[in-house]
Amino acid sequence: MPDALDPADPDFARDPYPYYARLRARGPAARVALANGTHAWLVTGYEQTRAVLADPRFSNVPPRAAGRPKADSPAQRARACLARHMLNTDAPDHTRLRRLTSAAFAPRRVDALRARIAELTDGLLDETAERLRGTGGADLVDSFAFPLPVLVIGEVLGVPEADRADLREWTYRVGSPAGALEPGAVDEAWSELYRYFGELITAKRRAPGPDLFSALTHDSAEGGLDDGELLAMAFLLLFAGYETTMNLLASASLLLLTHPGELAAARRDPARWPAVVEEALRHASPLEGTTWRRTTEEVTLGEDTVIPEGASVLAVLAAANRDPEHFPDPDAFRPDRHLPGAARPAPHAAFGHGPHFCVGSRLARLEAAVALPLLFERFPGLRLAADASGLPYRPGLLVRGPRSVPVTAD
Template identity: 45%
Template sequence: MERIDLEEYGDRLRRDPHAVYAELRERGPVHRVRPPGADEDYTSWLVVGFEEARAALADPRLSKDGSKVDVRFLDEDLIGPNMLTVDPPQHTRLRGLVARAFTMRRVERLRPRVQQITDDLLDEMLPAGRADLIGSLAYPLPITVICELLGVPEIDRDEFRKLSSESVAPTDSESETAAIVGLAAYLTELIEDKRRSGPSDDLLGDLIRTTAEDGDRLSAEELRGMAFLLLVAGHETTVNLIANGVLALLTHPDQLAALRADMGLLDGAIEEMLRYDGPVQTATFRHATEPLEIGGVRIERGEHVMVGLSAAQRDGDRYAAPDRFDIRRDPRGHIAFGHGIHFCLGAPLARLEGGTAIGSLLRRAPALALDAHPDDWLPGLLMRGPRTLAVRW
């Protein structure tokens, strides 16, 4: 199969990936590609069809552990293993230990605090009449929540934002390496501080103390890996959920009007936002541990597979009029949070924060409108979102 060089799409892939993915779906559900920024001879597979993507996400022959096919990534070496980089039985063990501390009950207890943080941010933002929504609300809300949940000192949060953003949407390989090195050092020190300071009621403290029935506990490397995953995934995705969701509403005035007229539609609107322009564009790499077929295409052992979440969720074979943003649509079964054993553990928290932020914003800013269309989008294929979102009211 001919290899498609995604680099050749240029800035179009960053600004409007959905149009590019529509062209690819017309040619088939699976493609050999060179991702943007990859070495000239590098090849991966990109899955763009919905049924094929859903099946790939749950296929045990597609491993998240690169070491099984002699592949190592910098973050795994420096940060440590986490639930996105291992397979069962190690994944089952890690998820079980984390799930003991990160429960639905714990998330639900956060609801009043999430509302309070949102209200405080809006109190500060609204008198100005215009703002960058990401800097004023979409970023500070989830980073405050996840830092309080984990027990990260407030003084560290600005620097952490820079490191986190570079690690998931790097501008170049040198910046990515520096960010991961910096995060590894930061998290190591944070965990040691937690150990020295004794018992605390935050999630990281619980993870340090959590013990399974058989006495199993997280190692130092596993703690660092899980702290990395929870901190980075725990806010980067929600930033983009809020930003992309508000942008979708402001560019579809009929849907915005419908939601304003009936805020009971909010939960369904959040699900449609996740389907229409979700925060994660492409799932992290999977590696074929044996030959297999996806969408009639043969994948050889050792080859890398990217599952295009954004691409799959605009598949017309799964959703009627997939490019239409429709808050009354039933988008159940979307894969914005993944599928299978790696389904996002933080999905309930993301939904809580997204619904609280967008609902509160609409209630308190009845004249909300775009001040300028975003023209600077996150690089790479992992995350999907604008760097800034100028709004007025």
């Protein structure tokens, strides 16, 4: 075990699973030193992860920010809005905020997006085909896995189609690794997002449509949402709406390109695609960990693991999804385990558990189930253009996925 865990270490980001396995061998939860000088409890056991996520003694409300306040700016105000989103709340505030958004992700409304998702995917695959013809290569993250969820969540939010290219660009900037862009580019994107969503709220109040944002601006039940909560909800749904699905699409594409037998089986039998999606969610959890929690009192987790009051706790979904007590041969990519009639494993934890279970899980599954078959149908000769073991991954403990999936096509 390293003296301190550095989530920004490229080797750890690329393959954290051996570390989590060693950590799990010490117990279902362990106190870990982090490279920034702090300590946190990482929960790696499957049963214990689910227990933490359902236990109100593990609060989602972050501690009051320490240090000197930052200078006011549109970028800083946009970032501050995120502190008010529903992932950073407990009941009853969380219950109210979640209720106001759940209707937009009801099964019938989500399933009605299938044809539109296919249409958006086809358009992106046309662009990918042009890149392949022009340069002989493309990056599936930039051309497919990232833009599709942004365009789809734009449909849900009610962002006018003419504005989605800008939304895609701003989202790309704020989601880019530190130092990857020219100075000021990220702050400018935050400022533009803050301005844009403020104007969108005004427009939806004046002329509502059938979209989620119109519903949120006009829902007065339980007091509705104030402007700050509306902005926070817009940012949360935008980033949560693309981040998880982007990582799912990128990781699933990479897994299929590196497991040609599984890709061939899905091509022969389209009924296998939902199992491919579920196994990609388990094997390459798009959310590595949940949002940070803090104990409101001393908690005994399992038989003899005692977590003190006020401790920072991270439920590591990626580790829970590879707990060998619940998933035989956990490091293998085996969609068969999710087929009807198979000896089903425990439900994976990729979308969390308990009151904060991902409200957009059905939409993420639908996007993957629609887009992945279209990708591999359009490009039957698609293959990786780099060694999979050397691809860079997004750093950190909260999200996980390849930063690029370079491909070429025969």
